[in-house]
Ligand SMILES: Nc1ncnc2c1ncn2[C@@H]1O[C@H](COP(=O)(O)OP(=O)(O)O)[C@@H](O)[C@H]1O
């Protein structure tokens with residue numbers, strides 16, 4: 633069992649700008665084929681995180697919630713694929729239907745409500761667990777699913 637300290641890091645952000653800035657720093661670590669799972673209840677700040685990450689990738693477009701389209705694609709230093717599985721009736725079908733496919737190997741995929749994919753999620757991923765809603769500070773846990781993703785933990789500081 634690897635040392636948990638190498639795999640997990642907890643940060644606190646006091647406002648949405650701080651969450652976006654954290655995400656922008658993490659984006660400097662992004663490599664093609666990366667998968668980031670954004671987990672947290674409605675209003676936790678998953679989309680705020682995605683907005684900041686896009687800034688870090690040099691994306692000029694406004695990133696909004698892809699809830700109604702399931703996936704939005706943006707061009708930056710790397711392509712960014714922003715998915716939101718909230719409205720998905722059957723997450724397993726999303727995989728079968730090619731929602732997450734080899735096209736995304738060229739870029740980095742950020743998936744809101746990724747936990748809906750359950751066991752279908754690969755171990756090679758970064759989990760971004762956001763705790764808190766409303767005006768509360770957010771406790772953001774970065775968890776590297778494999779050693780390769782530990783570079784995000786370093787980029788967080
Ligand atoms: N520290 C914080 N980090 C992120 N969002 C925050 C924070 N504090 C307050 N907020 C607010 O919480 C809301 C988060 O919304 P959003 O990112 O759309 O959530 P989600 O995508 O998780 O449903 C925004 O209105 C944002 O302004």
Ligand SMILES: [Mg+2]
Nearest residue numbers: 678679697744
């Ligand atoms: Mg959202």
